[in-house]
Amino acid sequence: MIVSVASGKGGTGKTSVAVNMALSVGNVQFLDCDVEEPNAYLLLHPKMHKREPVTTLVPSINEKLCDHCGECSKFCQYNALFTSPEKVLVFPELCHSCGGCAMVCPKNAISWKQNRIGVLNFGSLRDLALVYGELEVGEPMAVPVIKAVKKQMRKGKNVILDSPPGASCPFVETVRGSDFCVLVTEPTPFGLHDLKIAVQVLKIMAVPFGVVVNRAGLGDRKVYDYCKTEGIRVMMEIPYQRKIAELYSRGIPFTIEMPEWTTKFHELYDEIKEAAGK
C-alpha cells in the first residue's frame, strides 16, 4: 500500500505524522519527497549508506551544425532557449526536458547532456528503508527530484511518502498514484483554508483521503465542522501538548517517549488500509 502524508499549509506536522506512523507500523519504505526541505531523517536518525546525483537532460547545441534558424526557441514553451544571430543560449534551469527542441531542429544540431539538480540519499533504520531527495540550493525545479525519489519505490512493499507543503506541482507529483493520502491539518483558520485547497486537488486526482488533526485543542472547531459537512473522516487527533512540541524540537519522534501512541498509529494505519480497500 502506498500512503502519502500531505497538508496544504506548511508546518502542520506532516513529517511528524509520517515518521511516527512508519516507526509504529514497521517494515516500510519511507520516501521523503519534500526535496526542498527534507526533514524526516532529522527525526529518524538513520544509518546513511549512499548518495546518488539526480540529473535532468537539457539540450546541448552543436554550434557546427546549428544555423540559428530559431525553430528550437520558437518551439520551447518555457523560454529555455534563446536564439541570437550568432548563438543559441540554453537556460537549463528553465528546461522541462520535454525533448521537443531536438525534434523540431532541422539540422539535428541538438543532443542531450546531464544537468545535476539534486541528490538522492539512501539510509535505513532497522527494518525501515529511507530514501530522501535534496534539491540543490538555487535550483528551481523540485518535481524531477521528487520523480527520482519515487522511482526508488519498491513494488509490493508498504510505502509512506512525506509530501512537501502547498498544493501545486510538488504536492501533485508526490501524491499521484497513492492508494491513500493523509492530510495533516491544525484547527486554525490557516490550517482550514489550506486544507480545503488540498482537498480540491485530491478530489480532481481521485486519490482517497482522510484528515489527521494535529495540535487539537488549539484554535477553533471549524476544521471539524468542515470535515463533517464534507463527509471527510477525521482519523486521528494529536493534542496540542508542549511535550510533543519539545520532543519534535529535539528531533525525537514522540511515539518513542510516549509509547501509548504506537497503538494509535497502528489503528490509524489499519483504518487507512480499510479506507483504501487494501
Next chain:
Amino acid sequence: MKQLTVLSGKGGTGKTTLTAALAVLAKNAVVADCDVDAPDLHLLLHPEVIEMQQFKGSKVAVINEDQCVKCGMCKEKCAFDAITSDLKVDAIACEGCGVCAIVCPANAVTLAERISGSAYISKTKYGFMSHAMLHPGEANSGKLVTLVRQNAKILAEKENSDLIIIDGSPGIGCPVIASITGVDAGLVVTEPTLSGIHDLERVLRLLEHFHVAPFVCVNMYDINRDNAEKILRFCGENGVEVVGQIPFSPKVTEAMVNGKSIMEYSPKGAVAKEIENVWQTLCSSALRK
C-alpha cells in the same frame, strides 16, 4: 523603493503572522502575498478586491477526437506521462510543452491557453495588497509570483509607497526563487527545532546564491532555548543579523481565529512588543534609505 521578502524554508514558522504585523506597523507599504498555492494573508488583512485578472501561465494539450487515429505516438513521446492509456490528456500531468502536437501524424493535437489562477489588486485597512490564487492542481506558481510582484510594484509606484513587503512560500524552489530575485532584503523566520535550523541553513544559502541581504527572526524561541542559542551562534558565526526573538504565545493563534493581526489583537502583549523591535531594527538596517 525597497522590497523585503519574508521567507522560512520550513513551513508554519510564522511568515504570514509576521508579514501581517509588519504591514500594520509600516505605514503605507504595499503587501504582496506570494504564497500563491496556499495564500493565507487575506485571512488577517481582509482585502477588498478592486481588480481581478486571469492568470494564463501555460498551455494544455487538447486532442480532437474526430481527427485522432489512435496511433499512440503522443503517449509514446510525452515526457510527463500526461496521455492516458485510452489516449486522453491528463490535464494535471500535462506541462503544455507541445511535443504531442508535433509528433501527431493526424494533426489532431493543439495547444490551448490554460487559465491557471487569478491575480487580485486589493485595498486593506493598512494599504494596498497584491495577491493571487492558483487554481487547484495547476502548475507555474513561479510565474504567478512574478505577476503578483509586478502588480505590487505598479501599485507602489502609483501610491508613492516606498516599501513592498512580500510574504513568501515555504521551501526553496521556483516560487520562492521568484519571490526573492532582486529584493533588498530577505527576512527568514525560523523556529528553534532541528528542522527549523536545517531549513534555515538552506534558505540562507539560497539568499546568498541570489545576492539578497539576509536577516533572521527566531519565532517561538522559548520552545527550545538551547536550539535558539544555536541559531544565534550560527548566525553570529556567519555574519547574519538576528533582528528579533519572538516568544511563544497562544495569543497568536487566538488572533488568527479572530481574523486579526497580532498587532491589533494584542497590541500590548510580548509578541507585539518584540515585533515592534523587529520593525525598528529592520528600519535602521535592511530598510534604511
